[in-house]
Amino acid sequence: MSRDESPIQGDAIRLRPAGPDDVYRMRVLGMQGWETAYSSFVQAHNRRSYLNGEFWSLGRLRKVVDAPDAVNLVAVDQDRIIGFITTERLTDGRYEVTRLYVEQAERSRGVGAQLLNEVFASLRRCGVEEVLVNAFGDNIAGRRFYERHGFALIEDTWTRVGDQTVSDVWYALRLDPSRPAG
Numbered sequence: 001m002s003r004d005e006s007p008i009q010g011d012a013i014r015l016r017p018a019g020p021d022d023v024y025r026m027r028v029l030g031m032q033g034w035e036t037a038y039s040s041f042v043q044a045h046n047r048r049s050y051l052n053g054e055f056w057s058l059g060r061l062r063k064v065v066d067a068p069d070a071v072n073l074v075a076v077d078q079d080r081i082i083g084f085i086t087t088e089r090l091t092d093g094r095y096e097v098t099r100l101y102v103e104q105a106e107r108s109r110g111v112g113a114q115l116l117n118e119v120f121a122s123l124r125r126c127g128v129e130e131v132l133v134n135a136f137g138d139n140i141a142g143r144r145f146y147e148r149h150g151f152a153l154i155e156d157t158w159t160r161v162g163d164q165t166v167s168d169v170w171y172a173l174r175l176d177p178s179r180p181a182g
């Protein structure tokens, strides 16, 4: 079975575009994601300062969600947002997946795959040819997830988070325009 066809347990999960009213919940999921996935390699005071910074501010999230060329989705299970994805258009026309977070208790049931595949389909329909994603080098589960979805490592570098230096990796994926858009 291909990743596009992976089953979603229960059929209640639906995807819809993210809107301004969703940003608070998106921020909460991002904060939980940092606590559950990054606590072994980003120190607590640095997690705190990054999460209180511009990237996760409600203002920045609203801007991302409101962008005219935005492809941002939330996954909803019985009126509760359990995951979301944001993308941002780069100046050269490529897109970057800038945030992808699924509530811890809802992981490994295909929600992340569903969000990513829907973004790929939307971007293909818009003629976008390449998608980038950035992850912490020590985020093994996140990296494996992206690699299984076809992303190839293009840069292995480092970045600063607060007062520490952490491994930082960049991936790219070519979108095949001949694939079905659905």
Ligand SMILES: CC(C)(COP(=O)(O)OP(=O)(O)OC[C@H]1O[C@@H](n2cnc3c(N)ncnc32)[C@H](O)[C@@H]1OP(=O)(O)O)[C@@H](O)C(=O)NCCC(=O)NCCS
Pocket (backbone or CB within 6 Å): 006, 007, 008, 009, 033, 034, 037, 098, 099, 100, 101, 102, 103, 106, 107, 108, 109, 110, 111, 112, 113, 114, 134, 135, 139, 141, 142, 144, 145, 148
């Ligand atoms: C990375 C992340 C978004 C993946 O979301 P997810 O909903 O768990 O993703 P999926 O369920 O589609 O896939 C996760 C795994 O579950 C498995 N899976 C998918 N559907 C499944 C099903 N129905 N039954 C059992 N396992 C399943 C997949 O094989 C996959 O394994 P892999 O990651 O080794 O490829 C999520 O783990 C997360 O929020 N992590 C913290 C934040 C993060 O790291 N974000 C990305 C980096 S910026």
